[in-house]
Amino acid sequence: MELDEIDTVGVVGAGTMGNGIAQVAATAGYDVVMRDVEQRFVSAGFEAIDDSLDRLVARDELTREEADRARGRIDGTTDLDDLADCDLVVEAVTEDMDVKQSVFSDLAETCDPEAVLATNTSTLSITTIASAVDRSERVLGLHFMNPVPVMKGVEVVVGEKTGEETLALGHAFAEDLEKETWEADDKPGFVVNRILMPWINEGIRAYDEGVAEEADIDRGMTLGTNVPMGPLELADHIGLDVVLDASETLHEELGDRYQPAYLLKRKVAAGDLGKKTGAGFYEYD
């Protein structure tokens, strides 16, 4: 399949990443079908898209007309069958292998055999996800960064069976969304999370062990290393549950140097998941 044969893009999961991916695909001119399991999640996804488009208009990065046109290209649904006509689907559901394999197996039954199926997984094996379908040469990782409308990078992840044509299409599609790509082999955490997750966990441990207050850990890392956000602020932004899921996969696959911080587990158990729940390492309105 070539890029110009992609008209309709499916997005499975309307959460933090799914709604961002739906927004950038629609802004680039694709028709988008965004699916979640319950209507309230679809509606929350649309609210996030509306807020994000409004911010882009306020910053003169989009005109009101462009934003409205993009919004009009996105259909929301809870019905899997509505993804039947999608040429490319990006899965952005919970970071759990069983959930992802079941989504892929449903997609393989619903979508055209030619359709390309991408996963936005942070750390899970593309090859194992693809083993749930009969077209593993058409499966790849398209790992968007958060927040999707702002972050330029997309990591293209190559599974054991990913075909050359699928890979080329993955790069071309991401570039058409005005992103820049790099390629990573299907190894735990790929490039970004393999390096980022231990950095975040060490920031959490440093706070828990009294090295400095939250804000000073973050100030130290932003002012000291020129990153835009320190580890605690970034963890809140990603979602502490997402950080924990990713850290647990890396720990399981790569050993003890990836052990999740104790305080991360405690905050997730308490339901303080960061920005999305209003509290994490910081409080949010």
Ligand SMILES: NC(=O)c1ccc[n+]([C@@H]2O[C@H](COP(=O)([O-])OP(=O)(O)OC[C@H]3O[C@@H](n4cnc5c(N)ncnc54)[C@H](O)[C@@H]3O)[C@@H](O)[C@H]2O)c1
């Ligand atoms: N949050 C980040 O910073 C980030 C960055 C890059 C990649 N990722 C990855 O993206 C994926 C999604 O993460 P997120 O932060 O958007 O999570 P999220 O919790 O914000 O959203 C996940 C959504 O998937 C929905 N869902 C669950 N099962 C589903 C199913 N079977 N069908 C349809 N929808 C379903 C949930 O209802 C929820 O709305 C994960 O694999 C995560 O590791 C996250």
